[in-house]
Amino acid sequence: MARQPGEDAMKWTNKTLFAGLTSAAALLGTSASAVEIEYWQYFFDARVEAMEQLIENFEAANPDVTVNMTHFPYAEYRTKVAASIPAGEGPDVVQLFYGWLNDYIEADLIQPLPAEQFPTEMIEAEFFPMVSAMQVDGDYYALPTAVRSLALFYNTRLFEAAGLDHPPADLDELVEMAGALTERDGAGNVTTVGLTTGMTAQDHHWWREVLVRQFGGEPYAEDNQTVTYDSDAGRAAAAFYEGLSSEHGVTQVGFMDEPQAAFKAGRAGMHIDGSFRIGSLNNTRGLEWAVAELPVGPTGTQSNYSSYWVNAITTKAEGERYEASVRFMEYITSDEAMQIWLDVVGELPARPSVGMTEANATHEVYGPFIRGLEYAHTTVFANESAQRQVLVDMLDRVSLQGQSLSDSLAEAAQAEQAILNEYYAD
Amino acid sequence: MTLYRNLTIRQKQIVWAWAFLTLPVIFYGVIRFYPTGSAVLISFQDWNLLGERTWIGADNYIQLWNDPVFWKVFKNTFVYLLLGTPVSLVLSFTIAYHLDKLRFLHSFVRMLYFLPFMTSAVAMAWVWRWFYQGVPIGLFNNILAKFGIAQIEFLNSTSYALPAVLAPAVWAGLGFQVIIFMAGIRSIPTSYYEAARIDGVGWWTVLTQITLPLLRPTIVFIVVFSSIGFLRIFDHVFNMTTNNPGGPLNATKPLVLMIYDTAFNSFNMGYATAQTVVLFTILLIVSLIQLRLLRSA
Structure with a gap:
């Protein structure tokens, strides 16, 4: 999607608005100072649009965090991500294909999800079973917003x-x-x-x-x-x-x-x-x-x-950026985010609590795919x-x-x- | 500045020459020679584009030597060369020879031959790919079916697939070669032909004793040019076999496609650059041999 000329200006006003809110919050002594984190994914119209919605919702709920999304052509994935993270640039939260997980872990590009917010029992109870492929040596490294079957x-x-x-x-x-x-x-x-x-x-x-x-x-x-x-x-x-x-x-x-x-x-x-x-x-x-x-x-x-695309926290995210990244990860793997992703992109929710709702599981087009997730395997x-x-x-x-x-x-x-x-x- | 003023005119000329040369020298250094050099280095390393590069000596080359797919691909590459170059040479010369004699609609016909050369290889490959399909969509097989002839699996065959992929590549290069040949034919002085006519020599003798020998530089140029093209063949094969790249069973896979696949699907950069170095060496040897031939002409 080409950026509309007015869009930057709008974002800017949003940011000033949020800045206003955060300073007000700071005056009241409740919130920490503003943090900016980077989110990266590849360019695909609907995915970018869905993510823009998610970011907007997240920022509204977390006025102290600003998420900047960068998208780039699919073909540049490896080179861009690999070159930027070790240099301390690039994404704090990155989207990657599930099949690349091992390579990313081995290259020290992503870190395990914190067990406190993402306990293994919770993931195994609340996500469709094939997500277990994202567990390496006991740690979960990444979680999907949406899946395909x-x-x-x-x-x-x-x-x-x-x-x-x-x-x-x-x-x-x-x-x-x-x-x-x-x-x-x-x-x-x-x-x-x-x-x-x-x-x-x-x-x-x-x-x-x-x-x-x-x-x-x-x-x-x-x-x-x-x-x-x-x-x-x-x-x-x-x-x-x-x-x-x-x-x-x-x-x-x-x-x-x-x-x-x-x-x-x-x-x-x-x-x-x-x-x-x-x-x-x-x-x-x-x-x-x-x-x-x-x-x-x-x-x-x-x-x-x-198969699915997952989101992971990179090794670049440290300190308060790490905290903010964890919160962002929590939001983009939440029920609300998954429903938005289904509505905008048409990809299936990764949680049965969203997928198996009456409306989704019996949907005449999405239904058979979603029901298939209950017994799906991931290679x-x-x-x-x-x-x-x-x-x-x-x-x-x-x-x-x-x-x-x-x-x-x-x-x-x-x-x-x-x-x-x-x-x-x- | 005094330093410059003290220089002789000759030295100043040299300074200026280098000043003008800096841009291309930097460009070639950074864009051509540096990547070439680092490709050679990577060919001795293990690297998946993400992690550390590790030195592994000549392992990539040893793996290449023992890889049956590499030898199959190596053979394919030379089949493209040995089939493509002579066929396109004979075809383009025949067309140019007759087109040169044609007066009626000359430039229109010449344009028709040149059009495929200007067409994008990707678009052309896809159109030919659909031509080759079976019924109900394939043009060739629909014609065969109309006459009650059995279907030919052009692309899904280990023996027909390579020539089928090569055909549009030859066709695409034809226009350019025809133009070069016609320029070569036109540049032969007419006095030779007049002398031949006075002596009452037949067309065959004229062709073999005058036209072809005097076309030698043109022929060598076209051979060098099209050989390099066929050794580097990629876009036609890639686009005509995207579902089963270089298939079926590697029957159409050229070296460049194997390099692409190793680098950007398997992310085995070390192994891919080792293949690149081999391709570079082959191209270098073939070009040197052909340049030697050109010089002796």
Whole structure:
């Protein structure tokens, strides 16, 4: 969002107003002197707008603290943050992707949240369970304001045409319905897929954290450092996924280049994607769609994958700036902040107390995503793009080079283990 | 100031020469040579952009030597070079040779060839990427389907993907090479051709004995120029395979894409700079060989 010319002036008046308030407070002898803290996040219209609201509310409640937000292009994350904090510049509170947590801790850029304001028991009781990935060696280092999860988008127009009146409840029904939705031309080429597939999009999460678990396995060992999907469950999950195209012919990997493009164009009956897709689907004219929870597994297991951006206090924050940062962290992880974030950005609340309210949990679009959070898992990635590539290659070896699925899965598990070993070696 | 006044005219000229040279010298020092030097240093270190840099000796290079992906990528890079350079050379010469003889709509046709060179590589790559898709959206496969021919998986294939990615890259560079070739052809003195005509020599002899030998500097320039281009190929591959970068199964991955991936997805800066140093060395060797050829011409 480009800054409006009037905006600075307005901020300035606000600041003078607050300054007035604080000096008045100081006269009454209640409040400490003014503190300024820096908040950094990457640039995305809605996120910046939501954060501006949060800062305004926070400053109103804490007149002695001023929060300055800086935003910058996503691509500059590492360099900017890494260069500024050790130099004593930059953010006191920073937003980062959950997958970067280990790197940030190791580089001494962020500090643990104080146990007094953020006790482990409180976090475990009040946040959705996958947030536990933010605990390292007993300390919580960061907490999300909002989270994302997966759900099944389906094209209601195509469903109606195929005579289907409800979304699939389990994987068998998923295959059956996808079969009814698939269309082919005279030469047998697919022109509408029943279900989009492709490990390059969100399917690698669906396979890893949902399908493997639904077939009775675990993708990784407890310590997140050992790959455990080269198992019967993993093979069953891989066979199910691969069978969607090779056996059942209800999908085609890479159909119309990208799964979300096929769904947007009305050429896909069903599509598994994240809550972040809602916005762009809302803007698609002529597309009628609905959302359902991911289908359950053969034994009724429910699972989901959640990813999120977290906020953390940097090592730069000391003394009164630290105090103010803790208070700011408390506010931006509060129920109120999460509701604002949901309303403005459309990202899901990280606390059940906000997410599972009647209005949110039964919301026709957000509801299935939010309900999915209750049983969602978070993969602790060492290198997300490399680990995704492993699964992409696993299927390519089968479809392009004729390798057997179990050999390919074993090779994938080995390759991913190598990535984890290298990451945790230092 | 007295110091300056005491200088001889020759010395003053030198002072002024250096005064004017300071800006480019500083610019090159800071923008070119310093980063190049520090890249070489980083290639002997372990650094993830966030933490400390630690010296690890030649470990990055040893890892590179033992990395099967690197050798695959190394081979791909040379396939781009060895396929791309001759094909674009022959095509651009053929087009320039005939375009030179064309009078009707000459500048319009020349503009058509030059247009792709001015188009953004990103836009072009995406359009070609969609051309290559299967039915119902892919142009080529829709044409095939119309004639009842089986679909070709252009990009999702370990054997067709590289040529499919290379084709738009060749096409994009064609316009520039055609212009250079035409300038080269025009600069050959007509007296040679007149003498040949008086002697009654056929077109083939004219082509092989007059045109091609006299075009040698032009050819060497285009070979050097396009070789460096193909060795550094990145934007076409990156944009045509964003979902599966350099895929499928690394079939299209060139060295620059591997460097990008190592640096900005894996944040393994040391390993990435080691690859950069290797690429730099290859470019240096290829350019030196070709410059030597140019000089002997």
